[in-house]
Amino acid sequence: MGPILEISGLTIKAGDRPLVSNLDLVIERGERWGVIGESGSGKSLTALASIGLLPSALSAHGKIMLDGQPVLDLPERALTQLRGRAASVVFQEPLTALDPLMRLGRQTAEPVARRLRREGKPADRKAVEAEVLALFERVALPEPARIARAYPFEISGGQRQRVAIAMALACQPQLLIADEPTTALDVTTQAEILALMKDVVADMGMALLFISHDLAVVNSIAEKIVVMRNGEIVETGAAQAVLSRPEHAYTTALLAAATKFEDALEGRP
Numbered sequence: 001m002g003p004i005l006e007i008s009g010l011t012i013k014a015g016d017r018p019l020v021s022n023l024d025l026v027i028e029r030g031e032r033w034g035v036i037g038e039s040g041s042g043k044s045l046t047a048l049a050s051i052g053l054l055p056s057a058l059s060a061h062g063k064i065m066l067d068g069q070p071v072l073d074l075p076e077r078a079l080t081q082l083r084g085r086a087a088s089v090v091f092q093e094p095l096t097a098l099d100p101l102m103r104l105g106r107q108t109a110e111p112v113a114r115r116l117r118r119e120g121k122p123a124d125r126k127a128v129e130a131e132v133l134a135l136f137e138r139v140a141l142p143e144p145a146r147i148a149r150a151y152p153f154e155i156s157g158g159q160r161q162r163v164a165i166a167m168a169l170a171c172q173p174q175l176l177i178a179d180e181p182t183t184a185l186d187v188t189t190q191a192e193i194l195a196l197m198k199d200v201v202a203d204m205g206m207a208l209l210f211i212s213h214d215l216a217v218v219n220s221i222a223e224k225i226v227v228m229r230n231g232e233i234v235e236t237g238a239a240q241a242v243l244s245r246p247e248h249a250y251t252t253a254l255l256a257a258a259t260k261f262e263d264a265l266e267g268r269p
C-alpha cells in the first residue's frame with residue numbers, strides 16, 4: 001500500500017491570487033506530522049484541500065492522492081465515501097462539528113452506524129449505542145452514559161472537544177487531521193487533549209496531520225514537521241532536527257518567538 005496522503009504540486013488560488021503554491025507533501029501510513037506557520041500561511045487550506053473540502057470559491061491544481069484516490073478529480077459522492085473511511089477532521093472549535101440541538105450520543109451514533117454497515121456488521125440500536133459508549137470511554141469522558149444524553153451546551157469545552165474526537169474516530173479513519181484542536185482550550189485541558197490524541201492515534205495505527213501555530217504543541221505530538229510561510233513550505237523534516245537545527249531563517253524566527261513567549265509567561269527577562 002502506498003502513502004495515505006500524497007500531495008504534489010498543489011496550488012490553491014482565489015481568482016488569480018495564489019494562497020498555496022506548488023506544495024509537495026507525502027504522509028506515510030501511521031506517521032504523525034505537524035504543520036506550523038503563522039496565521040494565513042495556508043495550513044488550513046492545505047488540509048481542507050487534502051480531503052476535498054476546499055471552499056468552492058477557491059480553485060485547486062496539482063495532484064492529491066488520499067488512500068490512492070485522486071481527490072481533485074472525484075465527484076462529490078465518491079469523495080464523501082472516501083472521506084468516510086480514509087480521513088476525519090477535528091477543528092479548533094468543537095461546536096462547529098456538533099449539532100447544538102441533538103443529544104451527543106445520537107450525533108455520534110450516525111458515523112458509528114455508517115461504519116458498522118460499511119463493515120457488514122449489525123447496526124441495530126443496541127450495537128450502535130454500545131459502540132458510542134465505548135468511544136466516549138476511549139476519549140476519557142467521565143460518565144459516558146450521562147454525556148450521551150446531554151446536549152453540547154451542557155458540557156465543558158474540553159469535553160466537547162473529546163466528543164468531537166470521538167466522532168472523528170467513529171469511522172476509524174486512517175488519517176486524522178486536526179486543525180488547531182487545542183487552541184481554544186486552557187493550558188491544562190490542552191495538554192490532556194494532546195496526550196489523548198497522541199495515544200489514540202498510536203493505538204489505532206492512524207496517521208496524523210496536526211496543524212498549529214504553536215511550536216511547543218507541535219513538538220509534543222509530531223514526529224515530522226512542515227513549516228509553512230506565505231503558502232509555501234520553507235522547511236520539512238524530522239521534528240527533532242527541524243527544531244534543534246532549523247535551516248531556514250523563518251523557522252529560527254518562529255523558534256525565537258516561541259522561546260520569548262515562554263520566557264514572558266514564566267517571568268524571565
Ligand SMILES: Nc1ncnc2c1ncn2[C@@H]1O[C@H](COP(=O)(O)OP(=O)(O)OP(=O)(O)O)[C@@H](O)[C@H]1O
Pocket residue numbers: 014019037038039040041042043044045046055057058213
Ligand atoms: N475562501 C477564501 N477566499 C479567499 N481567500 C481565502 C479563503 N480562505 C482562506 N483564504 C486566504 O488564504 C490564506 C491561507 O489561509 P489558511 O486558512 O490556510 O491559513 P492558516 O495558515 O491556516 O492560518 P490560520 O492559522 O489563521 O488558520 C489566507 O491569506 C486567507 O486569508
